[in-house]
Each structure stands twice: as structure tokens, then as C-alpha cells.
Amino acid sequence: MWVLCGTVVPMISVEGFTKTYGGFTAVDDVTFTARPGQVTGFLGPNGAGKTTTMRAMVGLTPASRGRITIGGHDYRAIPNPGRHVGVLLDASAQHAGRTGREILTLGAKTMGLPMSRVEEMLALVSLSESEAKRRLGKYSLGMKQRLGIAHALLGDPSVLILDEPANGLDPAGIRWMRSLLKSYADRGGTVLLSSHLLNEVELIADEMILIGQGRIVAQGDKKSLLAGQAASSLVTSLDNDALARALQAAGFAPEPAGEGIRVNCDTAAVGRAALDARVVLTDLREGTAGLEDLFLELTADTQREQPRPPAPQAQLTNGAQ
Amino acid sequence: MTSAAPTIELAGTAPVPFGRLVAVELRKTYDTRAGFWLLATIAILVTVAEVITLLVGVFNDDAGLNFGAFVGVAAFVTSILLPVLGIMLVTGEWGQRTAMVTFALEPRRPLVIAAKAVVGLVLTLVTAGVAIVIGAVCNLLLGLLNGPADWDFGWNYFFGFIVVQTLAMLSGFALATLFLSTPISIVVFFVYMWGIPIVFGIASYYLGWFDSASQWIDFQRAQTPLQDMSIHTGEEWAHLLVSGVLWLVVPLAFGIRRILRAEVK
Numbered sequence: 001m002w003v004l005c006g007t008v009v010p011m012i013s014v015e016g017f018t019k020t021y022g023g024f025t026a027v028d029d030v031t032f033t034a035r036p037g038q039v040t041g042f043l044g045p046n047g048a049g050k051t052t053t054m055r056a057m058v059g060l061t062p063a064s065r066g067r068i069t070i071g072g073h074d075y076r077a078i079p080n081p082g083r084h085v086g087v088l089l090d091a092s093a094q095h096a097g098r099t100g101r102e103i104l105t106l107g108a109k110t111m112g113l114p115m116s117r118v119e120e121m122l123a124l125v126s127l128s129e130s131e132a133k134r135r136l137g138k139y140s141l142g143m144k145q146r147l148g149i150a151h152a153l154l155g156d157p158s159v160l161i162l163d164e165p166a167n168g169l170d171p172a173g174i175r176w177m178r179s180l181l182k183s184y185a186d187r188g189g190t191v192l193l194s195s196h197l198l199n200e201v202e203l204i205a206d207e208m209i210l211i212g213q214g215r216i217v218a219q220g221d222k223k224s225l226l227a228g229q230a231a232s233s234l235v236t237s238l239d240n241d242a243l244a245r246a247l248q249a250a251g252f253a254p255e256p257a258g259e260g261i262r263v264n265c266d267t268a269a270v271g272r273a274a275l276d277a278r279v280v281l282t283d284l285r286e287g288t289a290g291l292e293d294l295f296l297e298l299t300a301d302t303q304r305e306q307p308r309p310p311a312p313q314a315q316l317t318n319g320a321q
Numbered sequence: 322m323t324s325a326a327p328t329i330e331l332a333g334t335a336p337v338p339f340g341r342l343v344a345v346e347l348r349k350t351y352d353t354r355a356g357f358w359l360l361a362t363i364a365i366l367v368t369v370a371e372v373i374t375l376l377v378g379v380f381n382d383d384a385g386l387n388f389g390a391f392v393g394v395a396a397f398v399t400s401i402l403l404p405v406l407g408i409m410l411v412t413g414e415w416g417q418r419t420a421m422v423t424f425a426l427e428p429r430r431p432l433v434i435a436a437k438a439v440v441g442l443v444l445t446l447v448t449a450g451v452a453i454v455i456g457a458v459c460n461l462l463l464g465l466l467n468g469p470a471d472w473d474f475g476w477n478y479f480f481g482f483i484v485v486q487t488l489a490m491l492s493g494f495a496l497a498t499l500f501l502s503t504p505i506s507i508v509v510f511f512v513y514m515w516g517i518p519i520v521f522g523i524a525s526y527y528l529g530w531f532d533s534a535s536q537w538i539d540f541q542r543a544q545t546p547l548q549d550m551s552i553h554t555g556e557e558w559a560h561l562l563v564s565g566v567l568w569l570v571v572p573l574a575f576g577i578r579r580i581l582r583a584e585v586k
Contacts, residue, residue: 009328059428060421060585071329076428079336084329087425093418097353106352109345110337110426151422158329 016066041205086152096137141168212299234287236260246277342436387471395452404493411497498576
């Protein structure tokens, strides 16, 4: 093992992956890694190239250029790959006429696993006996996702590649999946999951890859992604006008935001100004633009809907951490 | 789980054995309603056709039915449905997009295609066996009802039956790899099976020279001497080979090439 000074060699390595369809470049020179013990989030708007990249990882889409390895191997060179890499690319890509249990049974039989593994996985993803007997066509999207995660985990793999696994899960289901993947990574597993919903992923991902229109626009952990963002605070008080004057006098630029004020300084400076002006604060928090704002900003020219300048209300909800 | 290893250690993992792929592909043919009923339909239609034949024999002493006749009736039914089975073996993965899962679990796509072909052969043999058993039962009943049964059948018909049915199933299989779509494959297959012989027949009638030419391109006609294994002359074998390459090998080669290169979505 080459674990040196806490850094770990990447498990999934994407080097210069490019996929073109005729003259259209769907994925353009994408390079990133995913490491063991971490959850890596692969984020981007719909059509950004996430799914194409993930399909290429498991040999379903040939690369136009570049190389992708998992654990140092081309996926297609891994014998019985289900035992090493758990894959969920599309929870609906299963025969609608098969029962949930039958789908897992086919996977277990292919991988050469005991049938007890099927029952274990059904229990793990909380699919009941009657649900397991139902045909996939009658499953809700959330149930399909649970089954897909069970299928990916069947072979006890050391790497998980999941495309939009949270799609269709209810809030409790999303929380369940987060803790499942977190503990999987804590045990040393490598998790790569994609999503177009940043808020879903920023709570769980140790590392994030942001992709827009086939290109990586940013990558790193949350802290490093947000570093360099100007300080900002959101404050509400019993006398907003007096507080705004005090902040102005201190050399900052307050502006109304919803019920309160947004101002370009850290929370300590706001507290100090309020103390000096003897204004009672009812709410004070960091107003740094969240990952979502950063993400929209970075992919602005690739979004289908051009985001307007952030509305005050949106800032209050999304900026709150 | 291997913790924090930089590479995945593959030495301890054996590749998926071919027999396991065949077993899984076989299971896939009957674990859905559509698949189950296709197999059940083959059995039911063969039985119905045989019973009708039996009734004809019971009420018509001149019918001159024997064991071979019963098997011939079964052959007509299965020659329609076995190609559909061959088609569904392949296209089922595309219509329901399960190819994504199948090829993720076994990226060696040629082995998956081969496993499906083996399943097609196994089911063809089973179908032939069932058809012969049903034929035997009907012939026995006819003998009990109408005097002594005529067991004239001959092993040449038996082997011819299996060979022709296998070619029919493989023709469907080959077209399916080429089109990767159930309806298109079925339509093209039946055009090939019934349309082409009619067109060739008409063309041969009006164009004398076409008759000798069509022998080389009409795969079904070339199979005629196979039905009772009376294929002997070098020319007959050559007709079979050339038309077989045209209708079976060429579509299969292009089809397999397509599947191996396909982007699976």
C-alpha cells in the first residue's frame, strides 16, 4: 500500500477523457480523480457530460480520446467486475417485467454470489418482502433507486459509481443514502456520485468536480472552492435603518435583503457596528454565496436558463449555512 | 472491502465462467411475463396444432397420418416461433435497456452474445424434443382410436427437423443483432421467410435465368433437402453454403460488429 503522509493514490483516474459525436464534443478533455475513503461529487447541469463520462468509466461508451482507469485497470480488463466496482447508471434501465428480487438474483448469479446476498441487500435498502415481489414497472423512482443501489452493492465492491442516485428519493431517502455512502467511504470505499442538485451533494461530498458543457469548471473540497469569495453577512435587527447607517459609517456597503440587510463584511464587523449603534440584532449569519451561486456563476454560459442576478429572497435561503 | 489500496488486486478474482453466463441468459428467457408466455405459446400452439391434426386423422381414415406427419405439423409451428425466440434473446436487452447492466457485469461482449446463442440452441433442442413427444403422444392416441399407429418417421426427419429449426432460430438471432429492435427484426424476418420465396418464385417464373441464380441466394430453398437430410450433391451443399453466408453469416457478422462497438445507453 502506498499511503504516504495521508495522501492516497487515486482509485478512479480520468485523464484527458474526450467524447465527440460527429462534430459535437460532448465531453472535452476531462481530467479528475476519485480517492478511496472519500465521496467524490460529480456535479453539473443536465447534459453537461456527467453520464457520458460515467458510462465511459465502465466501458459502455468508447472514449474518443483519453484514458480512464479504475484501481489502475481498464474496466474491461477487470474479471467479474461486479465484485470490484458497483455501478448504477440508470435505475430505470432494468426489465419492467422482472421483480426486484429477480433483478438482484440475476446480478448475484452472474457474479457467482450466494442467494443470501440478495436478501441482505434487500434488507439493506429497506425493500420489504412484498415490494421485492413486485415487478419493476410498478416501482416508484425512489424504489428503483433503492434497488439500483442494492444491485451496485451486491458484489461488495471497493468502488461505487452512481449516476444521480438521489433522483426520486424522498428527503428521508436522501438522508438514508447519504449516511449509507458516508459509512461506505469511511470503511475505505471509493464513491463517485453525480448529481445536478448541488445542495444534495455538498453535505456528503469530500471532493467536488464541477462540470459544465463537457468541461471541468472547478474542482476541490468545499472550502477551497469557496475560498476567494468575498466576505458577506446577512443581518436582521430591531432597527435596520440605524444599523445600516452605522455600517455605512464604518465604511461598508449595506443593502436591503428581504427582512434584513446584506453587507460586504464578516459577521464580527456587523456585531461591532451593532454594539456601537446600540441596535438589537435578531439574526446574524454568514452570507457568503454558497456553492450553488458559485456553480451557477461558473456554468452561467452553459445553463439553459440564464440565472438572473440573485434575488434577495434566494440569497437568504441558499446562502444560509 | 479493500481499504485504501491504490490499485485493485485482480489476482484473486476469476472471470465469470461461460457456463454461468449461459445459465443467467437462460433464466432471463423465462423470468419475465413476455418471455414466459413466448415459451408457453410455443408449447400451447404445438399442442393445439397436433390435436387438430389428430382430430383430422380420427375422423378421416384416408388422412394417412403417421408419426412423421405429426412432427411435420409441429415443425411448421416452431419454425415461426423459434426465430421470434432468437430475436427476443437479443433485442430484449435493447428494448428494456438492460444491456447497460449486462455489459457492465460482463464487459466481454462476445461471450454474452455467444451465451445467448447457446441458450437459443438449447431452447431449440428442448422445443424439438417437446414437439416430438407431443407428436408421439398424438400418434399413439390415433393408433388407439383408429387401429394400429404408423410409427414411420425415420431418424433422417428427426435430424433434419433439428437442423432446419436451428437455422431458423439462428436467422432470427442474426437479424436481431443487426437491427437491435424486436419489431423491425420480426418484420424483416417474415419478409425474408415468406416474402422472398414468393418474389423469387415469381421472378423465376418470368425470368428463366433467375431460377438457377436464385438457387444460390434463396436460403430457404437451399434448406429443402435438409428437411429429410437428403442433401447429398456438392451443388446442393454449395447452394446451402452460399445462401447461408448471405442470409445468416453476413447479418450476424455485421450485427456482432455493431454490438461490440455500440455505445450502450
